[in-house]
Amino acid sequence: MPDASGSVARVSSEAFVTFDNVGVTYGSGAARVAALENISLSFRAGDFVSIVGPSGCGKTTLMQTLAGFLKPSHGRVTIEGRTVDGPGADRGVVFQQPALFPWLTVAGNAGFGPMLRGAAKSQRTEVVERNLRMAGLWDFRDRYPYELSGGMQQRLAIVRALANDPKILLMDEPFGALDALTREQMQEELHAVWRRTGMTVLLITHSVEEAIYLGTDVVVMSQRPGRIMERIAAPFARRDERNSRAVKSLPEFVAMREHVLSLIWRSGHS
Numbered sequence: 001m002p003d004a005s006g007s008v009a010r011v012s013s014e015a016f017v018t019f020d021n022v023g024v025t026y027g028s029g030a031a032r033v034a035a036l037e038n039i040s041l042s043f044r045a046g047d048f049v050s051i052v053g054p055s056g057c058g059k060t061t062l063m064q065t066l067a068g069f070l071k072p073s074h075g076r077v078t079i080e081g082r083t084v085d086g087p088g089a090d091r092g093v094v095f096q097q098p099a100l101f102p103w104l105t106v107a108g109n110a111g112f113g114p115m116l117r118g119a120a121k122s123q124r125t126e127v128v129e130r131n132l133r134m135a136g137l138w139d140f141r142d143r144y145p146y147e148l149s150g151g152m153q154q155r156l157a158i159v160r161a162l163a164n165d166p167k168i169l170l171m172d173e174p175f176g177a178l179d180a181l182t183r184e185q186m187q188e189e190l191h192a193v194w195r196r197t198g199m200t201v202l203l204i205t206h207s208v209e210e211a212i213y214l215g216t217d218v219v220v221m222s223q224r225p226g227r228i229m230e231r232i233a234a235p236f237a238r239r240d241e242r243n244s245r246a247v248k249s250l251p252e253f254v255a256m257r258e259h260v261l262s263l264i265w266r267s268g269h270s
């Protein structure tokens with residue numbers, strides 16, 4: 001069903017991803033750390049879910065259970081009704097530090113996923129060119145990661161994650177190391193990709209403003225052991241108005257930002 005923006009989002013009323021009473025405990029004995037407790041959450045295809053919460057509350061842990069890098073100690077995570085039991089090409093992952101292959105060129109990194117899947121060379125070339133042009137990296141296709149700026153590296157990491165046309169894009173603080181201007185540009189690019197493809201996105205961010213600006217849903221987590229304090233539907237991502245400064249200073253935007261900040265602040269002082 002097309003959304004209000006006209007994009008062909010893979011929207012359905014069915015739950016696409018579910019966290020069903022998920023708990024994660026690391027270690028044992030004195031070293032035991034309860035990272036997540038009673039996480040029940042579901043979202044639909046095409047949702048853009050932002051996750052915020054204090055440092056150490058289990059955000060990365062939560063993402064890793066969906067990525068399939070980590071098995072929950074309790075409960076289960078499902079995608080389209082199937083239990084996640086390992087990583088898969090249906091999920092693209094972008095880490096906080098761009099995890100690029102330094103021995104491959106920009107084009108080599110961008111085409112790595114399709115190569116691994118055994119895609120035909122002609123198809124690989126086409127995907128690589130389309131994605132690198134979109135990310136403004138086409139002119140740098142023969143360079144190596146060390147020749148790129150931090151922002152360009154992060155864009156390349158996103159391109160690499162998108163190359164398999166994943167159903168779900170998982171991003172852990174992807175813009176944390178960027179300057180304010182580059183960060184806002186990257187937010188616009190991510191937003192444009194989401195609108196165009198209708199893919200489902202899970203974004204972990206320390207920026208409450210970013211979470212509300214980009215997310216259709218904002219999930220606020222408590223101090224460790226991480227639980228869900230509140231899930232808020234945010235209307236701004238589906239708006240056609242994309243003047244980011246104007247949107248971010250709307251009274252309703254500011255009110256939501258202050259509400260989320262006060263939740264996090266209270267969680268850290270309880």
Ligand SMILES: Nc1ncnc2c1ncn2[C@@H]1O[C@H](COP(=O)(O)OP(=O)(O)OP(=O)(O)O)[C@@H](O)[C@H]1O
Pocket residue numbers: 026027033034035053054055056057058059060061062224
């Ligand atoms: N591999 C691990 N072994 C043991 N403990 C871990 C491991 N990974 C994370 N933890 C612990 O689990 C808790 C949650 O960590 P996690 O990385 O998920 O938090 P986070 O919300 O992503 O934090 P940040 O915002 O700082 O990135 C922390 O107390 C951390 O020390």
Ligand SMILES: [Mg+2]
Pocket residue numbers: 059060061172
């Ligand atoms: Mg983390």
